[in-house]
Amino acid sequence: MELSQSIHGHGLLTASLLLLINFYLASSSLPQGNRLPYITSDVEEVSGKSFDYIVVGGGTAGCALAATLSEKFSVLLAERGGSPYGNPLVLDKKFYGFALIETDEYTSVAQSFISKDGVMNQRGRVLGGSSAINFGFYSRASEYFIEKVGLEKELVRDAYEWVESRIVSKPELTLWQTVAEFGLLEAGILPYNGFSLEHIEGTKVGATMFDEHGMRHTSADLLEAGNPEKITVLLNATVKNVIFYNENRNESRARGIRFIKSNGSPDQTHEAYLNQPECSSSRGEVILSAGALGSPQILLLSGIGPQAHLREFNIPIVLDLEGVGQRMQDNPGIALLVDNKPQNQLPDTPQVVGIADNFKFIVEAGIVPVSLNATRMTVAAKLAFPASKGKLELNSTDPRENPSVQFNYLAKEKDMDECVKMSQLLERVARSQSITMLVGAEHKSKLMSSEDELRESCKKNVRTFYHYHGGCTVGSVVDKDYKVYGVEGLRVVDGSTFLESPGTNPMATLLMLGRYQGIKILKETSDAGAFNTQQQRP
Numbered sequence: 001m002e003l004s005q006s007i008h009g010h011g012l013l014t015a016s017l018l019l020l021i022n023f024y025l026a027s028s029s030l031p032q033g034n035r036l037p038y039i040t041s042d043v044e045e046v047s048g049k050s051f052d053y054i055v056v057g058g059g060t061a062g063c064a065l066a067a068t069l070s071e072k073f074s075v076l077l078a079e080r081g082g083s084p085y086g087n088p089l090v091l092d093k094k095f096y097g098f099a100l101i102e103t104d105e106y107t108s109v110a111q112s113f114i115s116k117d118g119v120m121n122q123r124g125r126v127l128g129g130s131s132a133i134n135f136g137f138y139s140r141a142s143e144y145f146i147e148k149v150g151l152e153k154e155l156v157r158d159a160y161e162w163v164e165s166r167i168v169s170k171p172e173l174t175l176w177q178t179v180a181e182f183g184l185l186e187a188g189i190l191p192y193n194g195f196s197l198e199h200i201e202g203t204k205v206g207a208t209m210f211d212e213h214g215m216r217h218t219s220a221d222l223l224e225a226g227n228p229e230k231i232t233v234l235l236n237a238t239v240k241n242v243i244f245y246n247e248n249r250n251e252s253r254a255r256g257i258r259f260i261k262s263n264g265s266p267d268q269t270h271e272a273y274l275n276q277p278e279c280s281s282s283r284g285e286v287i288l289s290a291g292a293l294g295s296p297q298i299l300l301l302s303g304i305g306p307q308a309h310l311r312e313f314n315i316p317i318v319l320d321l322e323g324v325g326q327r328m329q330d331n332p333g334i335a336l337l338v339d340n341k342p343q344n345q346l347p348d349t350p351q352v353v354g355i356a357d358n359f360k361f362i363v364e365a366g367i368v369p370v371s372l373n374a375t376r377m378t379v380a381a382k383l384a385f386p387a388s389k390g391k392l393e394l395n396s397t398d399p400r401e402n403p404s405v406q407f408n409y410l411a412k413e414k415d416m417d418e419c420v421k422m423s424q425l426l427e428r429v430a431r432s433q434s435i436t437m438l439v440g441a442e443h444k445s446k447l448m449s450s451e452d453e454l455r456e457s458c459k460k461n462v463r464t465f466y467h468y469h470g471g472c473t474v475g476s477v478v479d480k481d482y483k484v485y486g487v488e489g490l491r492v493v494d495g496s497t498f499l500e501s502p503g504t505n506p507m508a509t510l511l512m513l514g515r516y517q518g519i520k521i522l523k524e525t526s527d528a529g530a531f532n533t534q535q536q537r538p
Contacts, residue, residue: 037070037223037231039083039127043261046234047270051076052284053521054257054272056239056298059129060507061494061514062289063219064163066233067226068518072525073284074230076272077223080238080262080294080400081109081125084132084218093214096347097369099133106263106400107236109133113293115330115390116406121464123293123402127235128218130291131507134466135349135366136209136216138168141502141509142199142359149499150480151516159515160197160508164207166225167217167511170195171208171351175438176377180365181205181352182434183379187425189354189363199503203354206504210349219511236262240269240399241302242286242490244318252318254286254489266398274489285521288472288492289514295496296325296392296471297403304484313397319486323476325392330407330468331501332388332415334423334461335380336430339439342374353504354429360384361422362465362504363429377439381426382465383419385500387412392471409462419458420451467505472496482517493517 040046051074055066058079066077084090089099090109100122103112109126110133124130146156173181184203185192193204209217223231239259244252256273260266274284288295299305303318305325310317348367355362363381370376390406410416427449429435436443449457472478472492477485482497484490493513495506502509 035224035228037226037228037233039233039235041082041234041236043234043237043259043270046076046232046237046272048272049076050256050273050275051232052275054078054274054284054286056257056286056288057129057290057294057494058127058220058233058235059124059289059291059494060131060219060510063128064222064511064514065287065289065493065518066231067222067224068515069521070226070230072522074275075226075232077231077233078237078239078257078259078272079127079233079235081127082107082235084109084126084128084220090126090128090132090218091216093210093216093349094346096135096349098372101369101372111402113402113405116404117409119330119407119409119462119464121330121468122466123291127233128220130466131209131511132216132218132220134505134507135364137350137353137364137505138164138197138207138209138508139353139504140197140199140512145199145500145502145509149474155516155519156512159512159519162225162515163222163508163511164197167209167219167221168207169209169211169217171205171210172212173205173351174348176348176365176367177351179434179438180379180429183365183429183432184352184354184363186432186434187354187428189356189425189429197508199355199359201355201359203352205352206350208349208351219514222511237270238262238399239290239298240266241298243271243273244302244487247488252487253283254487257286260399262400266400283489285489285491288490289494291494292328292469292471292496293392293403293405295492295494296477297394297399299324299472299477299484299492300394300403301397301399304487309393313394315397321477321484321486323473325403325471326389327470327473327476327499328390328392328405328407328468329386329388329470329500330409331382331384331465332386332409332419332458333380333382333463333465334419334426334458335378335463336426337376338379338430338435338441339377340441342370342376344373345375345377347375355504356425357421360418361425363426364504379426379430379435380465381422382467383415383422386410386415388415389470405468407468410458416455416458419462420454423449423454423458465505467501469495469498469501469506473499481520491517
């Protein structure tokens with residue numbers, strides 16, 4: 001039985017959940033330990049101020065990047081969502097998944113969107129980004145991926161370890177995860193690798209963002225590792241576009257950002273700027289870390305992208321760059337329900353993963369809420385290297401609205417063939433003796449579905465694993481240093497630069513990438529002769 005794509009539209013939160021949120025807000029809403037930087041939702045406090053660096057998007061990569069840059073420079077971190085602190089739907093594992101059910105237009109921590117393929121999906125809209133709403137499974141990229149994208153191995157290792165020492169834990173397996181582990185092994189996903197942070201074929205236990213008390217840690221917690229005197233975090237502010245000026249006739253340079261209050265009028269704009277040191281080689285940058293939908297959308301709204309598309313929206317053209325919004329991909333997923341009917345269990349996030357068929361298939365199990373008082377037990381798999389690609393375009397010039405995106409799931413025949421093989425593997429896991437004994441189902445050693453039935457099932461029930469990427473890919477929109485081609489003072493550092501989703505999921509690598517690129521920028525500026533400006537604290 002397939003898992004329905006949509007678990008949305010279940011009305012308002014129950015009174016008990018609202019009371020719980022109020023309790024959290026009234027108690028400690030901030031992490032314990034080091035000091036967080038200055039955080040404000042007042043756009044007037046930041047309007048007109050200047051900073052050495054402006055990071056757009058306080059998500060998985062953006063927080064690590066801002067914390068690192070603050071070691072030497074003043075940083076504005078602009079986030080369109082609010083704070084995760086004090087929100088049990090984000091922080092408490094007992095309420096995992098409820099944040100994906102309760103969404104609204106402008107303020108919910110998850111923003112729903114439906115691709116042109118008709119598949120429901122989610123974006124993070126909170127400080128911490130998708131690391132605040134996902135399953136919390138942490139696993140590094142493969143060595144092959146690191147080599148392929150040209151990153152320095154030692155710096156990659158150091159960046160991973162910097163993240164892991166602060167916000168990553170080793171899980172204690174729940175009953176369901178232990179049973180799922182045996183189910184993966186029964187299905188032939190071998191060898192058994194025990195606990196590992198590495199992306200290795202077989203069955204393994206990964207790390208988690210939930211600590212021993214069941215509390216989630218997000219990328220926002222990494223801001224504690226920065227210099228609190230040099231970071232300003234602006235929440236509930238949606239960036240409308242990057243501001244450019246012509247440094248010479250042939251090249252534009254980023255000068256700052258234009259933004260609006262996320263729940264305000266799109267016509268009431270504010271601006272923040274980059275400091276302008278006397279030494280031109282020491283100028284700071286605007287860095288987009290707004291995610292695989294947000295970063296290409298902001299580039300388009302800023303006048304960087306395919307010329308014909310920009311003209312449709314009367315956007316002044318800064319640079320005709322065809323790759324913006326292209327090569328969008330999402331990993332096709334299939335999920336099976338293994339229980340007989342909805343139950344009311346505590347949600348359970350994946351702690352075990354099966355990596356099979358030369359890394360092509362990723363299999364996990366969980367207990368997910370489908371409403372405010374019902375859960376289902378699932379096993380799910382994703383295709384790691386889909387061949388099908390799509391594109392992203394604007395729907396409007398309002399930056400709060402989702403852009404239009406089409407992923408073309410399973411459009412290539414190769415992807416459909418792989419989905420059939422993946423579904424056969426998934427059936428073997430779901431019908432394993434370990435899982436069927438736990439849920440009280442009949443164990444059947446033979447597969448129940450024919451290839452034609454599985455092909456039809458793939459077409460009908462393909463879903464997302466929330467690992468979409470592309471739109472600002474390296475070699476097309478940004479260079480090997482993640483600088484946007486054709487303009488100065490602008491980079492993109494997030495999943496929009498990926499040509500494939502690394503590892504079992506991209507979170508660990510995005511956290512690493514924020515730290516990695518921050519260190520690279522610090523070294524660049526040190527070699528060039530770092531500028532010394534005073535931060536203008538609101």
